[in-house]
Amino acid sequence: MSDDPAHLAVTDQIRAAGDHAERLLIASGRPAPVRTTPEQAPPWFRETRAVMLRAEEDGSLRYCGHLAAPQPTVVLAEEADRLVCWDCYTEAQALRSCHLCGGPAGTRSLYGGVEAVIRGPAAVYSRVLCQACAEPAGPRGTFGNGR
Ligand SMILES: [Zn+2]
Ligand SMILES: [Zn+2]
Numbered sequence: 001m002s003d004d005p006a007h008l009a010v011t012d013q014i015r016a017a018g019d020h021a022e023r024l025l026i027a028s029g030r031p032a033p034v035r036t037t038p039e040q041a042p043p044w045f046r047e048t049r050a051v052m053l054r055a056e057e058d059g060s061l062r063y064c065g066h067l068a069a070p071q072p073t074v075v076l077a078e079e080a081d082r083l084v085c086w087d088c089y090t091e092a093q094a095l096r097s098c099h100l101c102g103g104p105a106g107t108r109s110l111y112g113g114v115e116a117v118i119r120g121p122a123a124v125y126s127r128v129l130c131q132a133c134a135e136p137a138g139p140r141g142t143f144g145n146g147r
Contacts, residue, residue: 016070017070017071017072017073017122018072018119018122018123018124020071020072021033021072021073021074021086021119021124022119022124024072024086025117025124028090030117032119033117033118033119033124034116034117034118034119035118035119036118041118042116042118044077044099044116044127045116045118045120045125045127047077047080048075048077048080048125048127049075049080049120049125051080051081052075052080052081052083052123054081055080055081055082060081061081061082061083062081062082062083063082063083063084064082064083064084064085064088066085066087066088067083067084067085071085071086072085072086072124073085073122073123073124074086074088074089074123074124074125074126075120075123075124075125075126076089076092076096076126076127077099077125077126077127077128078096078097078099078102078127078128083123089126093128096113096128097128098113098128098129098130098133099127099128099129099133100129100130100133101130101132101133103130103132103133104130105128105129105130113128113129113130113131113134114128114129114130114131114134115127115128115129116128116129
């Protein structure tokens, strides 16, 4: 971490992109993502973020191709080595697989799957579970009918 103005400007842009992501979530009829400290975050968030950071470090991190300037960026738990833009995130919803069993989670409908969304320091992190996995896993999501 440094205090130089360039770094701070980038941090501000990232924060603004996070605010934008939050507004988009709310505009799509969903609650704002949960904010949490790394210590309080559920394991899936820590694991997803670790995969993303590792990929960033070793240069294997991929991008969806629409990400240029800082903008709302999403990390999908099932593909944590790739950053996607908001449109790709939205389009992926119907086809996403359950993070536990790999089966279809069908989250186009809020009630099709159970999605948890956490706002990380830069990106928004999202995990979906199918109904079958969400029920025994308990209320670990942040919204959808599994809460
Ligand atoms: Zn994209
Ligand atoms: Zn499942």
